[in-house]
Amino acid sequence: MTEPSTALVPVPTPLLEVRALLMRFGGLLAVDGVAFDVRANEVFSIIGPNGAGKTTVFNCIGGFYKPSGGQILLAGENITGLPSHRVARKGLVRTFQGVRLFKNLTVLENLLVAQHMQVKNGLLSGLLITRAYRRAEQAAIEHAKQWLDFMGLREYANREAGNLAYGHQRRLEIARCMITRPRLLMLDEPAAGLNPQEKRDLALMIDRIRREYNIAVLLIEHDMRLVMDISDRILVMEHGRPITVDRPEAVQSDERVIKAYLGEE
Numbered sequence: 001m002t003e004p005s006t007a008l009v010p011v012p013t014p015l016l017e018v019r020a021l022l023m024r025f026g027g028l029l030a031v032d033g034v035a036f037d038v039r040a041n042e043v044f045s046i047i048g049p050n051g052a053g054k055t056t057v058f059n060c061i062g063g064f065y066k067p068s069g070g071q072i073l074l075a076g077e078n079i080t081g082l083p084s085h086r087v088a089r090k091g092l093v094r095t096f097q098g099v100r101l102f103k104n105l106t107v108l109e110n111l112l113v114a115q116h117m118q119v120k121n122g123l124l125s126g127l128l129i130t131r132a133y134r135r136a137e138q139a140a141i142e143h144a145k146q147w148l149d150f151m152g153l154r155e156y157a158n159r160e161a162g163n164l165a166y167g168h169q170r171r172l173e174i175a176r177c178m179i180t181r182p183r184l185l186m187l188d189e190p191a192a193g194l195n196p197q198e199k200r201d202l203a204l205m206i207d208r209i210r211r212e213y214n215i216a217v218l219l220i221e222h223d224m225r226l227v228m229d230i231s232d233r234i235l236v237m238e239h240g241r242p243i244t245v246d247r248p249e250a251v252q253s254d255e256r257v258i259k260a261y262l263g264e265e
Helices: 054-061 084-089 107-117 123-128 131-151 166-178 196-213 224-230 248-252 255-262
Strands: 016-025 028-038 043-047 069-074 092-094 184-188 216-220 233-238 241-246
Touching (some): 016 054, 028 054, 028 069, 028 233, 043 196, 084 092, 107 131, 131 166, 166 184, 166 196, 196 216, 233 248, 241 255
Parallel strands (some): 028 241, 043 216, 092 184
Antiparallel strands (some): 016 028, 233 241
């Protein structure tokens, strides 16, 4: 009889690891010992009352703040303190609480601008309009059209982004992130300002992005129904500190979470 194997199955490296993250602003400790990981193809949400430090964590991960302490690893590579443009080139992109589009450019032009990091042809090629430049330009246009179709924005391709309805601006902002072919998409309150139907559509879109493009999503959101519906795991924060990391059903019944949101007598 063959003896059963006792070899250990290797544990996959998390896509993102945040270790003992600290962020000080003068005498204020805004983030204190936050630690979590995001696995491949996972929707991981960060929730907490206003002022809990959620966006500060996002800003540290995305390279907009240099952490006061701790480590941030992307696929095992230490990216702690890298500026935002270098973090984006490594495949970690984000949206913001307020929509940040080039509002005087068309919808299509917004997606073309976002692809500049992927275009390998230099300035000279552009000035001389070489064949390689024309091929790259056409490929960028076709890629942009694919994302316009995915987001239901094709009919608005030539409209100025600033003239879109707010819900469509949110879709365009996510498309602008996705067109760079990220490994991890960070969404900062994407449901803010959306009506109930737009929130349902957003949930379906996030799930479709995760399934069809096999990327992870890191989400900050105040809409608890949306968070509970789409999250695989949730980190709850209060006053800059982590309370718990768990699955949605466990988070909903955690007394510490209930206290953080509702207080106690």
